[in-house]
Amino acid sequence: MSVNSQSLSPFSLAALILRRDLHLAARRWDQVLQPLVFFVVVITLFPLAISPELSELRRIAPGILWVAAMLASLLAADALFRPDVEDGVMEQWVLSGQPLAWLLLAKTAGHWLLTGLPLVLVTPLVATGLGVSSEHWLLMFSTLAVGTALLSVLGAIGAALTVGLRRGNMLMALMVLPLEMPVLIFGARAMDMGLHGEAVTGPLSLLAAMLLLSLVLGPFAMAAAIRISIE
Amino acid sequence: MLTDPVNPSMQSRLEVRGLHLWRGEHHLLRGISFTLSGGELLQVKGQNGVGKTSLLRCVAGLLPAESGECLWNGVEARLAAAQFNQSLLYLGHSNALKQDLTALENLVFTLGLKRTVSDSDCQQALSRVGIPQCAELPVRVLSAGQRRRVALAQLAMSEAPLWVLDEPITNLDVQGITMLEGLLAEHLARGGAVVSAAHQPLLAGHPGNRELVLN
Numbered sequence: 001m002s003v004n005s006q007s008l009s010p011f012s013l014a015a016l017i018l019r020r021d022l023h024l025a026a027r028r029w030d031q032v033l034q035p036l037v038f039f040v041v042v043i044t045l046f047p048l049a050i051s052p053e054l055s056e057l058r059r060i061a062p063g064i065l066w067v068a069a070m071l072a073s074l075l076a077a078d079a080l081f082r083p084d085v086e087d088g089v090m091e092q093w094v095l096s097g098q099p100l101a102w103l104l105l106a107k108t109a110g111h112w113l114l115t116g117l118p119l120v121l122v123t124p125l126v127a128t129g130l131g132v133s134s135e136h137w138l139l140m141f142s143t144l145a146v147g148t149a150l151l152s153v154l155g156a157i158g159a160a161l162t163v164g165l166r167r168g169n170m171l172m173a174l175m176v177l178p179l180e181m182p183v184l185i186f187g188a189r190a191m192d193m194g195l196h197g198e199a200v201t202g203p204l205s206l207l208a209a210m211l212l213l214s215l216v217l218g219p220f221a222m223a224a225a226i227r228i229s230i231e
Numbered sequence: 232m233l234t235d236p237v238n239p240s241m242q243s244r245l246e247v248r249g250l251h252l253w254r255g256e257h258h259l260l261r262g263i264s265f266t267l268s269g270g271e272l273l274q275v276k277g278q279n280g281v282g283k284t285s286l287l288r289c290v291a292g293l294l295p296a297e298s299g300e301c302l303w304n305g306v307e308a309r310l311a312a313a314q315f316n317q318s319l320l321y322l323g324h325s326n327a328l329k330q331d332l333t334a335l336e337n338l339v340f341t342l343g344l345k346r347t348v349s350d351s352d353c354q355q356a357l358s359r360v361g362i363p364q365c366a367e368l369p370v371r372v373l374s375a376g377q378r379r380r381v382a383l384a385q386l387a388m389s390e391a392p393l394w395v396l397d398e399p400i401t402n403l404d405v406q407g408i409t410m411l412e413g414l415l416a417e418h419l420a421r422g423g424a425v426v427s428a429a430h431q432p433l434l435a436g437h438p439g440n441r442e443l444v445l446n
Contacts, residue, residue, distance in 0.1 A: 008347065020332070020340045027331040027369075088325030089341075091293060096344040097316035103344075231294050 013098055014106035021110040035076040036118045042068040043126040054131030061130040062191035065140070066184050069119055069148055074176065076115040077155030078169040080108070081226065085163045090230055100226065101219035108156040108222070116148035132195065139194040146207045147187040153214040154179050160222040164229030182210065243269035243304070243318075243392040243424050245290070250299035252285055259285055260296070263445070269392065269422035270439045272415060274429050277445035283428040284324065284397055286445065290426060291321040291395050303393070317345070320391040322399060326382035330371040334362070334381045337370060342388060352388060359387040361410055375402040386414045394418060396427040408433075 025032045046064050047057055081104075084090045093103050123144055124137050132140070158176035162168030190203035245267040252260040259282040267273050275283045288294040290301055292308055292315065301308045308315040328337045338353040357366050360380040365373055370381060379402045386394065394415075400408050412434050415425055419439050427433060434440055 008344075012347075013344065016340060016343045020329075020336075023336060024329060024331055083329075087329065088323055088327035089329065091321070091323055091325075092327045092341055093344065094293065095291060095316050095319060095321050097313050097319075098344055099313075 008098070010099075010102055013103065014109070017103060017106040018110045018113075021107065021114070025114050031079065032114050035072040035115045036122065038075055039068050039072040039119050040122060040126055042071070044129060047129060057129075058131035058195070061127060061132050062188045062195065064130060065123065065127065065144070065191065066147070066188040069144060070151060070180055070184055072119060073116065073148060073151040073155055074173055074180075076111070077152070077159045077176070078172060080111050080156055080159040081163045082159070085226075085230060090226060094227060094230065099223075101223040104156070104160070104222040104226065105215070105219040108152055108219075111156065112149050112152040116152050117145075119148055120144045136195055139191065139200060143187055143190045143194070143200070143204060143207070146204065146211055147183055150183050150207065150211045150214055151180060153211070153218040154183070157218055157221050157225065160225035160229065162229075163226070164231075183207065186210075243422055244302075245393060245424055245426070246302040246305075247290065248300050248302070250286070250289055250301070251297045252282070252289060252294070253297055254285065260289070260445075262299070263443075264299075265441075265443055267424050267426065267441070269424055270419050271441055272419060272425040272427065272434060272437065272439050273441045273443055274427055274433060275443050275445065276429070281445045283445060287321075287395050287397050287426060287428055288323075291319060292316070293321075318391050319393050319395065320385060320389045321395045322382055322385065323397050324401075326378050328370045328378060328381060331369055333367050333369055334373065334377075334384075335366040337381060338384055338388075342385060346390070348388070353384070356384040356387040357381070359410075359414075360384045361406065376404055376407060379403055380407060380410075383411060383414070386411075386418070389418075392423045394423065394425045394427075396425065398428055398430070400429060400431060400433070 043064055050057065081090065084093070094100055096103070120141055123140050124134070127140055154176055158172040161175065162172040165171060186203040186206050190200045190207065193203065194200040247266075248264050250260050250263040251258070263286060265273060275286060277283055285294060289296045292312060295309070303311075303315050303318065327341065332340070334357060335350060335353055338356065339348060339350060342348045342353070354363065354366055357363050360383050362377055362380050365377055365381070370378055373381065383399065399411055403411065415434055416437065418425060419437070
């Protein structure tokens with residue numbers, strides 16, 4: 001009865017989890033698309049509600065894009081750990097003898113690939129409707145890519161904390177929204193500055209620094225929260 | 232030869248001492264103690280709600296007890312959790328299966344967290360539990376008994392010396408119970424230990440059969 005689990009490298013574990021989540025997403029694509037549809041619909045409603053005047057829309061475009069991205073990520077976060085906790089798979093992860101923080105980080109990375117990255121990729125399309133010209137695409141990609149990744153990690157911490165509660169999603173929004181405020185402020189500010197031709201390295205570096213910090217500390221918070229949630 | 236590697240029974244020893252657990256206002260487990268060595272099957276019995284599942288979750292380390300200790304080979308399991316978890320296979324009430332994945336994929340992804348497995352190994356395990364034809368079907372369309380068998384297929388491939396099983400015969404038919412008893416007997420013969428919550432006795436008459444009644 002030798003136990004040869006030492007042969008599993010952290011990367012093969014992460015690949016296994018990513019592969020599983022992509023398999024699952026392919027079979028539940030309607031749920032995966034939900035945040036993306038929400039994002040697109042909210043943004044396309046603004047010109048209808050405010051004014052079709054492009055100069056006016058351009059002025060508030062960063063705010064609209066970031067608020068929509070934040071709410072879409074919050075919407076997606078509730079389904080991050082809940083299915084695995086409810087069907088008992090998370091118990092097996094906790095008892096797998098592998099570092100839970102690493103497994104959850106891989107899961108969060110997969111979550112961002114499925115719900116965050118599509119938002120980033122679709123942004124040029126919806127931003128054109130808000131009067132943002134194509135020269136600013138790189139700016140939008142970079143700020144939103146860093147921003148949505150950060151929102152995914154923060155959302156994952158909130159999801160892990162509230163997954164044991166029956167109606168945890170309201171509580172999660174209450175907990176996570178204050179944490180996400182700096183992301184919203186710096187993200188929208190970076191995009192706004194970029195649209196006015198100013199250098200964006202300042203707020204963008206701050207966002208990147210916050211992302212690195214959350215990537216290092218976030219998984220440990222998630223792991224501790226999951227252990228408490230499944231008791 | 233106590234250190235003989237082909238006879239690991241000497242190193243499989245679970246010792247639970249004075250386990251107390253409160254759930255809210257209710258003092259559920261009041262000083263549970265038992266010792267289990269390799270080759271032994273402990274069947275935890277008792278009425279519904281008496282704390283069988285809680286005891287198993289405490290032993291597996293999912294639920295921290297208020298007091299008492301759980302020693303695996305003489306080491307406190309909570310302090311050497313990674314090591315203990317590698318020696319442990321826990322099957323709870325839920326089958327821990329993803330409804331949208333096939334039986335084979337479920338096995339590959341569950342077992343893959345513990346060690347490297349190939350599809351053919353998993354296919355073999357499904358044959359062992361009598362449902363080779365379900366390998367490519369999503370678990371969603373399987374019957375409750377077939378789902379249970381998919382979960383039990385983990386036992387057929389397990390190298391863990393300690394199995395903790397919560398009501399393993401739920402939803403199984405007569406052949407299923409015989410199949411499970413076969414797996415258990417093999418595991419005990421290899422020197423493994425089993426803690427199982429069960430209403431019906433398993434492996435009646437087996438020399439390693441032990442009983443713990445909660446009340």
